[in-house]
Structure formats: C-alpha cells, structure tokens
Amino acid sequence: MWESSGLRQTMAEKIFSSKVGRKVSAGEYITAPVDLVMSHEAFSTAASRLIAVGIDRIWDSDKVVIILDHLVPPANERMATIHDQIRKMVKQFGIRQFFDAYEGICHQVMVENGFVRPGNLIVGSDSHTCTYGALGCAASGIGGVEMSYVLATGELWFRVPSTIKIILTGELPPRVYAKDLSLSIAMQLGLQFAQYRSIEYVGESASKLSISSRMVLSNMSVEFGAKFGFFIADDKTVTYLKSIGVDDAKGFGPDEEATYEGEHRICADTLEPLVAFPHSVDNVHPVHEALGIPIHQALIGSCTNGRIEDLRAAAEILKGRKVASSVRLLIYPASRAVLRQAMEEGLIQSLLEAGATLCPPSCGPCFGGHGGVLAPGENCIASTNRNFQGRMGSPEANVYLASPATVAASAWRGVIGDPREVA
Amino acid sequence: MFGDHINTDLIIAGRYLHTPIPEAAGHTFEAVDKAFAQNVSPLDVIVAGQNFGCGSARDAAPLVLKHLGIGCVLAEDFARIFFRNAITIGLPALAVRGISGKVQHLDEISVSLDSGIVSIIRTGDVLKTTPFPPQMRTIIEAGGIDNLLLNFKRDGNV
Numbered sequence: 374m375w376e377s378s379g380l381r382q383t384m385a386e387k388i389f390s391s392k393v394g395r396k397v398s399a400g401e402y403i404t405a406p407v408d409l410v411m412s413h414e415a416f417s418t419a420a421s422r423l424i425a426v427g428i429d430r431i432w433d434s435d436k437v438v439i440i441l442d443h444l445v446p447p448a449n450e451r452m453a454t455i456h457d458q459i460r461k462m463v464k465q466f467g468i469r470q471f472f473d474a475y476e477g478i479c480h481q482v483m484v485e486n487g488f489v490r491p492g493n494l495i496v497g498s499d500s501h502t503c504t505y506g507a508l509g510c511a512a513s514g515i516g517g518v519e520m521s522y523v524l525a526t527g528e529l530w531f532r533v534p535s536t537i538k539i540i541l542t543g544e545l546p547p548r549v550y551a552k553d554l555s556l557s558i559a560m561q562l563g564l565q566f567a568q569y570r571s572i573e574y575v576g577e578s579a580s581k582l583s584i585s586s587r588m589v590l591s592n593m594s595v596e597f598g599a600k601f602g603f604f605i606a607d608d609k610t611v612t613y614l615k616s617i618g619v620d621d622a623k624g625f626g627p628d629e630e631a632t633y634e635g636e637h638r639i640c641a642d643t644l645e646p647l648v649a650f651p652h653s654v655d656n657v658h659p660v661h662e663a664l665g666i667p668i669h670q671a672l673i674g675s676c677t678n679g680r681i682e683d684l685r686a687a688a689e690i691l692k693g694r695k696v697a698s699s700v701r702l703l704i705y706p707a708s709r710a711v712l713r714q715a716m717e718e719g720l721i722q723s724l725l726e727a728g729a730t731l732c733p734p735s736c737g738p739c740f741g742g743h744g745g746v747l748a749p750g751e752n753c754i755a756s757t758n759r760n761f762q763g764r765m766g767s768p769e770a771n772v773y774l775a776s777p778a779t780v781a782a783s784a785w786r787g788v789i790g791d792p793r794e795v796a
Numbered sequence: 797m798f799g800d801h802i803n804t805d806l807i808i809a810g811r812y813l814h815t816p817i818p819e820a821a822g823h824t825f826e827a828v829d830k831a832f833a834q835n836v837s838p839l840d841v842i843v844a845g846q847n848f849g850c851g852s853a854r855d856a857a858p859l860v861l862k863h864l865g866i867g868c869v870l871a872e873d874f875a876r877i878f879f880r881n882a883i884t885i886g887l888p889a890l891a892v893r894g895i896s897g898k899v900q901h902l903d904e905i906s907v908s909l910d911s912g913i914v915s916i917i918r919t920g921d922v923l924k925t926t927p928f929p930p931q932m933r934t935i936i937e938a939g940g941i942d943n944l945l946l947n948f949k950r951d952g953n954v
Contacts, residue, residue, distance in 0.1 A: 402929045414814065418855065426945045444814060455814055500853040500877055516855035516881035522941050525948055530931035564801055565847045569876050598847065600876060653801065740852070742810035759851060761805040768809075768827035 374607065375624035383536040383631045384603045385571040388511040392494050399535035399632070406528045409436050409488055410520070411497035413479045414443045417455050418517035419498065419524055420462040431466045432527035438488055439463055440472040440479040444743060445735035447474075477708025477734040480504040480676040484588065485710055487617050491606030491625035496523060500595045501676050501758065506572075507587035508614070509606030509625040514595065534571040534600045535634040536627075541578035543642035548792040550686065551586035552678055552756065552776035555593040556647040558639055560657035568598035570634065573627060578641055579604060584613045585682040592677045593758055596654045646792055648754070649774035652762040660779060663789040667699070670753040671784035673777045674705025674732070675739045678756035681714050683777040688720040690781035690795050696728035697787030703745055704729050705737040729784070741765045747772075754783045797901050798844035803851035804878060808860050820856055821863040838865035841907070843899045845871065849878020849889075858882040858889070868907055870895050870914060870925075883932050886940035890914065890925040898923065909936065 378387050380396055390397050392405040412419060416439050423429075431437060439459065447453035456474060463471045472482050480501055483489055491509035495502065498520045505512035515529070523529050539558065545551075572594050574587070582590075587604045594602025604610075605626035614622040646660040673679070673687050684706065696702045704724055706712040712734055715721050721731060738745030739757040746766030747753055753765055753772050760772035775783070778792035785795070806827055812820040825832040842861070848871035849857060858881050861869065868888035872895065882889035890907065892914050899905065904917040912925040928936065938944050 402931055404931065415855075422942070423945070426942060426949060428945065428949050452814060498853065500851065514853040514877050516853050516877065516884060518855045518859075518941055519880060519884045522884075522945060525945055530929075532929060564850060565873075565875075568847070568873065595877075598850065598875060740810040740813075741805070742813050746811075759803075759805065761803045761851060763809050763827040764805050766811075 375626045377628045381630045383627045401533045404530045408493040409495045415498035415517035419520035422521035431524045434467040438470040440482050441474040442478045443736045445474040478676045481707035487619040503594045503602045504592040506591035506602040536571040538633045538636035540576040540638045543640040545641045549644045550776040551589035553647045556657045559655040564655045565598040571601040572599045573603045585680045646779045651771040660791045666789040669751040671702045672755035675757040677758045679707030684715045684720045686778040687781040688723040691727040692723040696784045702729040702784040705732045800845035801847045804857040807857040817859045821860040824860045836864045839867035842869045845896045850875035853877045855881050858887040862887040884941045892925045
C-alpha cells in the first residue's frame with residue numbers, strides 16, 4: 374500500500390526524517406527544508422520585511438504560492454493597496470504561482486491545483502494550512518514574520534511532534550457529516566488535547582471518507598491545538614490526484630508498529646447533527662438542544678465547508694423551498710472551480726431560487742475582517758471553523774458552527790433546525 | 797490576569813488585521829476591556845491560564861502586545877503558533893506551570909529569561925519555566941528574527 378521506512382515511524386516522523394536526511398523521532402528539534410510555502414494577504418507583511426532588511430531574492434520562487442482570499446473584493450483603499458503591493462512584489466520576486474482575487478480560498482486553491490502531495494512538508498501563513506493533511510501532507514500554519522525567514526532561507530526549525538491516533542469507526546447516518554464528526558471530537562476531547570501534536574485519523578471509517586470530508590477533519594485539527602492533521606494517502610488520494618493531473622503521486626502512511634502517544638475512538642454510528650454554541654468550538658451540543666434559536670444570518674462556505682459536497686448537501690435541503698424572510702443566507706463557494714461545478718449541477722440555481730445570496734469565492738465573513746459581519750445581538754449559524762467572541766463582527770453577536778446541511782435547514786426554518794427533519 | 801483559552805481573535809479582532817500595528821494596538825483586547833490599551837504600562841506582565849493564544853496564526857496578536865510595552869506573557873501553556881510568533885517578534889512568552897494560581901492583579905514579578913526563573917515579590921514564590929528549545933534560544937539571543945535575517949543577508953547563512 375505504501376512504503377515502510379523500516380523504522381516504526383509515524384507519518385510526521387517519516388516526513389521529517391526524509392527532509393532532514395536522517396532518522397528523527399518525536400521530541401527532537403530540527404531544522405528542515407520545506408517543499409512549498411503558501412501565503413495570502415499576509416505576504417505583504419512577509420515580503421515587506423525582506424525588502425526592509427535588504428534581501429531581494431526568495432530562496433526558490435518556484436516553491437512559493439500566493440493566493441489572495443481574505444480581503445476580496447477590497448472594501449477600502451487600504452485593502453486595495455495591499456493587493457496592489459502584493460501584485461507588484463510577486464513580480465519583483467519572480468513568483469509565478471500567483472492566484473489573484475476571486476480564484477478562491479487559499480487552501481482550496483492549493484489542493485485543487487495539485488500543490489499538495491503526500492509526504493511533503495508545507496508551511497502557510499494561515500492556521501488552517503493543516504487542511505493539506507487530508508492528502509497525507511505535513512502542513513502547518515506560521516505567522517507572516519516567520520514566513521519572511523522561510524522565504525529567505527527555504528527552511529524552518531521544528532519540533533518533531535508526537536502523534537495521537539484518532540480511530541474512526543461506524544458509519545455516518547443520513548444528514549450527518551464530517552463536520553459533525555469533527556464537532557464531536559471537540560465535544561469529547563476539548564480545545565487542546567492535541568497541543569503541539571500530530572493527529573492521524575485512521576480506521577475503516579477514515580478510509581471511507583471522501584477527500585472533501587477528510588479536508589473538513591484535517592482543517593479543524595488546529596482547533597484542538599494540533600500541528601498536523603493527517604489522513605493516510607491511500608488509493609482514494611492517488612485517484613483524486615490523478616484526476617487533477619498529478620500522475621506521480623504515491624500512497625503514504627505510518628509504519629506498522631509506529632509509536633503513538635495515545636489514541637481515541639470516535640464512533641459515527643450514533644452521531645447526530647451537532648452545533649458549537651458561542652463562543653467556543655468545544656461548546657458543542659446536539660442540534661435538538663439548539664432548536665428554535667432564532668437566526669439572522671446563515672453562512673455556507675469557508676475552507677472548512679465550501680466545497681461541492683457541501684453545496685450539494687445544502688441544495689438538497691433547500692431545493693424547492695424558501696429561506697425564511699428573517700434570514701440572510703450567504704453562499705461563499707471555496708473556489709471558482711467549485712462555483713463552476715455547482716452551476717453545472719444546478720445547485721446555484723436551486724440555492725438562488727430559495728433566496729440565497731451568491732458571494733465571491735473568498736473567506737468572506739468567517740474572520741470578521743471583511744463583508745457580511747454581524748451587528749450586536751445577531752445570531753449567525755455558519756459552516757466555518759471558529760466562533761470566538763467577536764469573530765464575525767460585533768463582540769455582542771453570536772456565532773454557531775454546524776455542517777452545511779444544518780445551516781441550510783436553519784436558513785429555511787428561520788431558527789436553528791435539524792436537517793434530518795427535512796424531507 | 798486572564799483565564800484559559802485566550803484566543804488571538806480576542807487579542808486583536810479580524811477587522812484590525814490589515815491596519816498598521818501602532819493603530820491596531822489601540823484596540824487590543826477591545827471585546828473584553830475597551831480601556832485595556834490605555835491602561836497598559838511598559839513592562840506590565842500578562843499572566844494567563846492554559847492554551848494562551850489559541851486560534852488564528854495572526855502575528856498581530858503578539859505584535860500589538862509588544863507595541864503596548866508588555867514585558868512578557870506568562871501562562872500555564874501556550875498554543876503552538878502564538879508561541880512561535882511571540883518568540884519570532886521578540887515578545888518573551890514563558891510557560892510556567894502553576895503561575896495562574898500564584899499571581900494576583902498588580903503583583904510585581906521578576907523574570908529572568910536566561911535562567912527561566914520567575915519570582916513573585918509579594919509572596920516570595922519562585923517558579924521555573926520549561927526551557928526554550930535551542931533554535932528559539934538563537935532567535936531570542938539574536939533579538940528577534942530580523943537580526944537573524946540580517947546575518948543571513950551578510951553571510952549567506954544564519
């Protein structure tokens with residue numbers, strides 16, 4: 374299935390060993406070259422720092438991918454200037470892999486365009502860079518300032534993390550999804566059970582999950598403190614990569630008898646739709662405890678849940694129905710490609726006829742720094758990844774996190790609703 | 797004094813992420829205390845519980861704290877990305893087990909980055925931090941990542 378290193382290593386240990394050129398184990402501090410660097414609007418911080426110090430070359434501009442997604446479209450002159458600066462700096466540094474505004478959310482664009490490979494090491498100036506773990510890639514977030522160091526040198530220091538195994542068993546019931554699985558992990562294990570650790574999601578159920586569903590779980594791993602959130606790169610991964618033109622991908626996974634720090638079993642069989650209440654990702658309740666909470670805004674999108682699978686789930690609920698008049702339903706497809714496919718499948722038609730509003734492929738209201746933010750006292754149910762106080766606008770607003778199906782059911786009802794109760 | 801899971805959205809909200817740090821710093825911890833930025837004095841110490849700095853990778857979080865003159869952050873433990881960012885930009889962040897139970901608001905604290913020893917003047921308690929990893933020591937001793945970059949520019953290596 375995949376090559377063993379013969380050294381009984383976890384995925385993180387194998388990848389770091391391969392980068393460093395010798396056997397390294399959990400707990401060791403190393404300096405490793407990275408395969409790829411991803412940045413978004415934070416590139417203006419990182420690149421400005423290089424220029425200020427007088428460094429005019431990136432170590433390897435072909436290993437850098439820049440994607441504009443957070444300030445899209447620019448809502449004021451300051452944002453427009455940041456974009457303008459980045460377009461100039463990208464040329465200045467010879468970076469050809471540049472995705473201008475409207476291509477999509479950085480993590481989606483990275484995966485769709487074949488930049489993510491099993492067994493690779495990627496750092497990005499965004500905490501949800503761990504999303505790429507879904508394809509067996511060691512990927513983690515760093516800050517814009519540290520990014521300037523990597524851009525100059527092509528390497529970064531790391532501590533090799535120990536690994537926690539999450540064994541997924543059972544089958545997801547109808548209208549229950551990967552997002553609910555992730556919220557269940559939050560509910561059972563909390564916000565820091567995986568602090569500084571690598572997570573490996575394994576088990577029969579893990580291998581049954583689609584790539585898109587794996588991305589949900591890998592994406593949310595940072596909310597538990599994790600450095601990496603891996604799925605084994607199996608036949609499904611290789612097939613997906615071939616479908617997007619990456620022909621030389623190989624399977625990748627841990628060695629048998631690798632050493633793990635701990636393991637947890639999460640069973641999907643009895644899972645219900647879940648909702649993370651304000652203001653914490655682990656403040657999770659079954660949807661029946663949320664029924665009736667009035668909703669002012671509903672959001673389907675984000676790097677967590679903005680893909681075709683998510684739009685299909687939402688359209689299935691909303692087709693032929695109308696969004697409640699008190700609710701603003703915003704749809705942010707994670708990329709231009711997702712939007713195009715959704716149009717071909719008639720999903721956008723169904724959602725628009727239901728009364729949804731279509732928004733540009735971008736981060737949108739998720740981080741509260743752009744459009745679609747909330748007024749004091751408003752409630753939003755969103756398919757995003759964080760609901761800290763003030764995350765989506767007013768500190769007196771409330772953000773509830775859920776799957777796209779639960780968001781859609783709530784948009785229809787006007788109050789938080791159970792997607793299983795929709796015919 | 798802060799509790800557990802103080803996240804980076806709380807430290808500096810998304811709407812201020814693309815404003816210059818001197819301007820953004822005035823809005824530090826705005827959601828919990830509008831007057832926080834005005835009331836901070838140079839060398840004030842933040843003492844917090846577990847998982848300080850969880851959430852987004854924004855460097856603005858440690859940068860605004862440093863800009864306000866915060867001397868250091870002492871917490872039970874830190875979220876990974878915040879910890880790296882703090883050291884990278886030159887804001888001392890020390891994980892000290894047991895600190896949150898021992899300190900009261902307005903206490904005077906003496907911190908030695910070299911030895912990792914934290915002394916609480918009022919009670920005479922002495923606590924020890926977990927030592928920094930070697931690469932972090934290099935960054936701290938160099939005074940931040942910018943100096944390492946200057947070395948790189950000059951010598952071609954760090």
